[in-house]
Amino acid sequence: MNIFLQHNPTKLYFGKGQISQLSGEIGQKKVLVVYGGGSIKQNGVYEDVMTELEKAGATIYELPGVEQNPRLTTVHKGVEICKFEAIDILLAVGGGSVIDCTKAIAVGAKYDGDVWDLITQKTPIESALPIGTVLTLGATGSEMNPISVISNWKTKDKIGWGSSHVFPRFSILDPTYTYSVSRKQTTYAIVDSMSHALEHYFHRTKNTPMIDGFIESLLRTAIGTGPKLLEDLTSYDHRETMMYISTTAFNETLSNGTDGGDWATHRIEHAISAVYDIPHGGGLAILFPNWLEHVLEEDPSRAKMLAMNVFGISDEGKSDLEVAREGAKALRSFWNSLDAPNRLSDYDIDDHDIELIIDKTFVKPGVGTYKELDRDNVRDILTRSM
């Protein structure tokens, strides 16, 4: 293993009815409630949140309208409210996009210049307003990690960034709050969560059998649960399982002691959706199997482990490469069986902007660690994905 620090300060309240923890966590503060397109007003979550905040005696401000790929312009709006109203705490009510946007507002509120300086790491992040979350769609893991992704639509950049200052203080995860998530969004969430686990899995650190086994258990559970959930979107058990999987897939449980894995697919997906604004989970479903098929040709070892320990593929009488290829195929088939997209053409994307996408992929240097990719490698993965 590598040297590591294991420390996650987020308090995770998990289970039905845990919204009752909200008033105690907020108290008589000035709170800015950040949310998205308004689905929380249809499914009762907004009302539950407001009841709790009123019970707490909080002073409530609101920022609705956060986009699926949250935009810098919305972050600016939030920062302005925080500064003007002297907000004490931010409450994200939504999925990963809303939480990511809230994290950016939290650091922007404590900074005199443009928050984009912080997101692009031009200026180091030194503080942030405290954040709480009420999760309504588990996928990105943002509710228990220090990561955020923000799109600058003017420059067509989509940047992943992080700071220990933006770990949520608390997150409330009630599986019933995800009942109204559509079948398609649920599929994307399954793919996104599994992608996080898969990207963690492709590390280069030796002597990590226990953590590797944790990742395999998470993936097997997702494979066992995903199709059943899509058949029954209001099953408490399946919503619960997928919600906890999504948090665990990206809260450092799967990376303690490893080099953190290979996040090239996320980098390429961010580049594509900066240009085309496609759903993150859809992009990952298309890209990851092609990334996997690209890298296993050089080193099939971990793809073989994946095939055997997650998909139960036997290695009898087969070469490592054959087993690895069967694993990649099994992953692709599984996601296809959930009706996830599998070609960029599903989003009407052709090779017209391929060089621009490659440029955007390299907006920060160093793409990939299991295999460090160059422009030709990224072009190969994109071409396989068309």
Next chain:
Amino acid sequence: MNIFLQHNPTKLYFGKGQISQLSGEIGQKKVLVVYGGGSIKQNGVYEDVMTELEKAGATIYELPGVEQNPRLTTVHKGVEICKFEAIDILLAVGGGSVIDCTKAIAVGAKYDGDVWDLITQKTPIESALPIGTVLTLGATGSEMNPISVISNWKTKDKIGWGSSHVFPRFSILDPTYTYSVSRKQTTYAIVDSMSHALEHYFHRTKNTPMIDGFIESLLRTAIGTGPKLLEDLTSYDHRETMMYISTTAFNETLSNGTDGGDWATHRIEHAISAVYDIPHGGGLAILFPNWLEHVLEEDPSRAKMLAMNVFGISDEGKSDLEVAREGAKALRSFWNSLDAPNRLSDYDIDDHDIELIIDKTFVKPGVGTYKELDRDNVRDILTRSM
């Protein structure tokens, strides 16, 4: 799953050389360094700690001599020093016994009456001095949990207790600090860590496949690593693996969302070692397989899972009970292969004090959750263990 709160505030610094974090964590405070029989003075750990504390500019006090089953009398000594010298922070340097003793000192230092009132839950615990730890033997998990076990030699009681106030603020885990742990102590540590995982495994909560898989991965890794470590006590890789296993086996990673599992074996072991002062890991090695054989007769379901998913036993053409029994046998054989004790007679214990041990087991009501045991059940397990 059950409703749960996931929150572990301990900062875990893991890996070779992480003692360098100590000075920053302590600063210019009045620190009481708590340790055991003095092995840390032979293996260089004491010197490393003192160098760091001097670098920090700390004012250093010492409490050596903590016993393997830490005693109330030693806790009293520590509490006295804390009160008299107005100690700011406690630093446990040692294994689980030293950390457990330090936790009791931490709560006693903030309480006007006898600390035994807190340990026996006669008085609720309201605060504690902060604690840091430098681990020299991973087994109990005390370095990253809120649990402690203290023996009152006068009343022959050994009590497990806990409080969120005694989570260590930080713990430093350097695998090289465990190189000098003897073969026998290492065996006990393996058994203790595996017991924690096994006791977590025998829960009654439905819909927990991911966490069950985590436990199985930890157990398979312990089984793969334990014998290799005993062959090569200064292997960094194997020490590292076992050290991280021991922390993970008891820091809530394996119990989020479950009922927490069945800790009857720990209760019975505490009762025995309150009367006979035997090593905790030795007692568990004797008791757990007998507990398992006792309970699987009524409900073989999880023992069967253990057999198949951890020991790789096939169920082809066998009844559930047969598979479960093979699992219990495989566990017993594995611990025997590490030269762990397997009968109480190995410690010269016969049935002379059996009723006293049963009394001590029930010093707190409710023994066991997977199966709630009565006096006859405990007698049966003890008789199987003689």
